[in-house]
Amino acid sequence: MVERVAIVGVGWYGFRPITPELSYKEIMYEAAVRAYNDAGINPRTDVDSFITVAEDFNEGTSIFDEYTPDQMGAVLRPNETIPGEGLHGLATAYMQIKTGLFDVVVVEAHSKASNIMHPAHIVAYAMDPIYNRPLKVHPSFVAGLEMQRYLFESGATLEQCAQVVVKNRANALLNPLAAHGADLTLNDVLDSEPVAEPLTRLMIAPPADGCIVFVLAAEHVARSLSGTPVWIEGLGWANGSYSLENRDWVDLDYVRLAAEMAYRTAGIRNPRGTLDFVEVDDSYAYKELQHLEALGLCRPGEAGALTEEGATSLDGELPVNPSGGSLGCGHLLDASGLARALECVLQLRGEAGPRQLEDVTFGAALGWRGVPTTAAAMVILSNED
């Protein structure tokens, strides 16, 4: 159990608002080849297990795992699909390596969101079929309800939520991967079309297509490869209440539990003092604020003010979503959490280009499965040997 686990290779395709000329198989291939080259491995001989993260309804194909092995170079090898957050896939790979029986494991997640004609219809199928679905609740309405309650409890303002959008989309302008970089003002965000009070159109992360592949390795293998390993220091994931009626709309207990587990496995007692930057889910602008508080990186009700003061911007005290987050990169469905982790890897390797943060050692990524779920996963990474 002493051996550490490292991310030894990353690859991606995208991210783009639409990808008319390529199928999901082709973007998986592009990302996988890039990751294998980055790690310096041959998938057909060097990989012990392959994990893909996908949900049937997002793919429009039942039993989607059928269509994963060929383009990954994984035919007749251990393959499995995790219908979950991308970071659940990362956790699965981590556990396999920690058994001591697997040395190299590959994780893949992708989004072909542009193939989905009516995303809200898909999400509607995630509502409890007996109690919630007959109410015909739109996912943005659930987010609007939660945002309303969050603003009431925390004292955060609409302007502070809008500031998250302005910051993240500006960060995305410095990120060649991002699909939705933009130079916006607070008023652009506040005056955009209302969706579900108090949510406006620009406070919702727009979708994007893309694929991300990670290669994970046990310590002894990681050290034999040429690249810079980024270590997985801690991981955590948890579920809250599924039903809309029974959940606690104020306390994100599932994020808190996931973070507690991640800090515990990483041996971190003072997250605020340890983490140099974080990438957190921002599917909706208020989520970034809510998540920062649930992760214990500031006191409840403080995240809005910190954002307004610029503490979470690229040159701030705790940069949040330097990649541009989902608001700036585009929401990548199940791959969103891996996109957050990808930015952590690039930052910790010093490969983040114009948005590179100085002297970073510890970063963390938080993924959330989206409305209507209460499922979150977190990973803490470092470049410290």
Added chain:
Amino acid sequence: MRTRRVAVVGAGMTKFVRRALETADELSWQASKMALDSCGLTLDDIDCVAVGSAPDAFDGVHMKNEYLSPGSGAWMKPHIRCYVGGGTGVMTPIHGWYHVASGLFDTCLVVCEEKMSSCQPHPQGAFLTIFDHTLERPLGPNLLWIFAMEMNAYMHRYGLTKRDLAQVVVKNRANAKYHPCALLGGDITVEEVLESEAMAWPVQRLDVSPISDGAVAVVLAAEHVAHRVTDKPVWIEGVGWSLETAYWTNRDLSYPLQVEQAARMAYSMAGITEPRKQIHIAEPYDPFDYKELHHLEGLMLADKGKAPEMTALGITRRDGDLPVCPSGGLLGVGNPIAAAGLMKVAELFWQLRGEAGERQVPGNPKRGVAQAWGDLMQVGTVIVMGIA
């Protein structure tokens, strides 16, 4: 580095029925409660939850594990679902195994649930969407067609007759008579199978397992916890899984190579060098009669093309040299996809502990293998369990 040992310490299952009145979440709760009660644990003792369920299209529920999370005891706990089509039922305990073997958790509740009856008018409708959207879906194929091709390939390769295959149905349904949760236990004859309605030649109605609803749960524990919980832990000795190409039209369908790959991985982990001597009981995946035979060969428990002969000689009967599907299998107990695979793991648990009641295999079996299979005739999942 020595891998942590992981044991199955409890199991529970609902009846497999044609149409359950309970919701999918309620079925999960029933199985979970029975599994926990069987080993005297409560949810407070469970560190994490592993859920398995096959296509979301059956229930029409997106992100199905979130829906199943309350009934599976996942509230306020780490919870990940895994998915490999029909192989899910044996993959999910493997998924639970590495949760515990990694050292991150000491106990794991593994729950597999399937509710096929929600899919109206027939669950085959859900299977229309499993095919490649460009190359295959325009042809409108369904599962029975492709299995008919595989069955044909197997029969043709070894010169087998339908009569050779039909004995599996007779055996498994008779075994299922003694399973309290079985849907189709009973005595039928080879003639009845051969005279049943043709579905997609050579597949006839009685060659196929029934559509069912049901749930199964098992409790996994690390060695130090297992010894506290029970005197009779059943150890997970080996696991293996393998996925073939999606381009099934380019493959030799007469032999399940992916099952062999998965079996080799599991046997090597379990230190098994002579499976026919070292395995005392087998629960291969039997959604169709020929599949039990096919899989016995893939598991290297029979020579290629010789599994029908083994069956004819009575070797695979409950009191034979190698009891195969003593539970009654999918053909007898029922086939709620993911739950059916985990049912086989639960059967090994009960058999190896000597708790299988009227269907107990004689001779104190020490080690068994359970296997599932699925996707486009493409995935093999194998688990070896023992009490040594």
